[in-house]
Amino acid sequence: MNLKLLFLWFQRGLAIVGLAAIIAFVGQNLFNEFSSVSTSSVVGYGGDLQEAVMFDSVASSEEKSFRAPSPERYLYDEAIAAEVDQKIIKTGSLDLVVDHADERLTAVETLAQEKGGYVQTSTIQEHEDGTLTGYVTIRVPTDVFNATMEELKGLAIVVERETTSAEDVTEQYINLAARLKNAKAQESRYVEILDVAKTVEEILQIESALGNIRGYIESLQGQIQYLDSLTGFSTITISLSEEPVITVGGKEFRPGTTVKEAVQAVVAIGQTLVVAVIWVLIVGIGIGVPLAFIIWLGWKGVTRLRKR
Template sequence: MKNLKILLYLIPVIVILIAGCEKFNNESSGVMPQRELSTNVEQNESTKDAVTKIPSEPLPYTKKTDAVNQQTSGADLKLSERLVVKTGKMTIESDKYDEAEKRISEITNSMGGLIVNSTSSANASGKKQGVITIKVPSKDFDKLVAQVSTVGKVSSQNISSSDVTEEYIDLEARLKTQKELEERLYKLLQDRTTKLSDVLEVEQKLSDVRQKIESTEGRMKFLRNQADYSTLTVSIFEPSLLETSSGGGFFYELGQAFKSGLKGFTKVLASVITILIAIIPVLVLVYIIYRIIKKILKKNKTVK
């Protein structure tokens, strides 16, 4: 009987404990999904943020842009190194041609230049005149002009320059394209599966491309050489008595005028003689007809 009473007291306690455990389990199970959901939401938000940030970091585009910028800056660098071709012409009067020529040669050698052409002759009055073509490094061109001007009296001077930078850069781009095409054709030529007819066609195109490459490289070399070395053409003459524009002197010009006049008179006289010879037969015929008519008229008067 005593044990029954104890059991009756324990049953409500057990029920309460069971109910409390169930409640605790429900609360625990309710909290965990919320945490997991919260964690998932945070992860999704982080992922979403990461996905959103990927396009805003233009790594490949930045590299491409950098490459383009490098090419552009390279072009700007080339443009800053201008290729300018300088040329000049001078006419100098000197009392002694040989000394002037020697002085110009010394000036040229002192600047590391060279005389590429030199011609001279004497006019009718015995005075020498000639032309000297000089090439010097472009950096010394102005200095050359200044020093050559001191050799004699400068009667005329013409200095000009031409910027060939854009043409040179265009040739560089064209050469790069041609070499890329040459490389592709060469690889295609090495393909053993290519047909013989295709091989011949590729070889022909490869030959054409190589000719274009040689032509482009030749033009680039010419422009670079022209820009590196400037050209000055100097004309020298010794003054004659009463020097004229042609450099021959007064008496020489007088003699030339007399010769020219005599030649003109000879031509006129020859023309007159030619005309007379041509009309003499006509004049003879006219004279014969005139004599016949006159004789007939005289005979008629006698009959009357």
């Protein structure tokens, strides 16, 4: 009797455990199904939400790479490349010796405005010997860069130093434009995802991603505008210096300029003499040799006639 009762209670216990296991299994499946339904609208976009969360770090690293990008990381878009003209940054500098630095400084500023440019910086200072030194940086449209350099040299007594440089940034410009195009496409996708987001957490994540990518877009646009400024306007730096002036008998005497003019005159005379020697040699050989040959033939003919 006791064994039968014990066996009966054992059967009931197994039934209760089995029922509990069935209830737990069904509950787990319902929970998983509910979670799947609640997130399907976001997951259906191929994981863009996770990508949006990670975008901040990616955008920051790409933004830092603007100054020294790795060539293998450059993006290239044929459509953009076909529309973009060659982008070249031109810069120049001149060290000029002038008669009056203050007047020439004003002339440089006027020239910059006439060329459609502007003065970026301008300073002038007086030394103990009474001479003036001026420094001015101007920016002029790139298409008048060479003409402006020539006109600036015309303001000087002597051009002590002239330097120019040109940097091609076309590839870098196309890279930035391609990244901007991709970033705007990404922004559009995030806006679409935001429209179907259901929970507060999803909305906050997508809005955060939108803020990050919009900041990245603004950064790219700023870099493109900066390159447009550098390539659209060339920078020229001019140094203006005066020579010490000695007044003798009421007249100004500039020894430095006189010495330089004398050296230039010696060089010019030397060049003239070298040119004259080259002309004499080439013309003398070209005409003298044939003429001497003709005279020799004539002399030989006359000699033979006399012998007969």
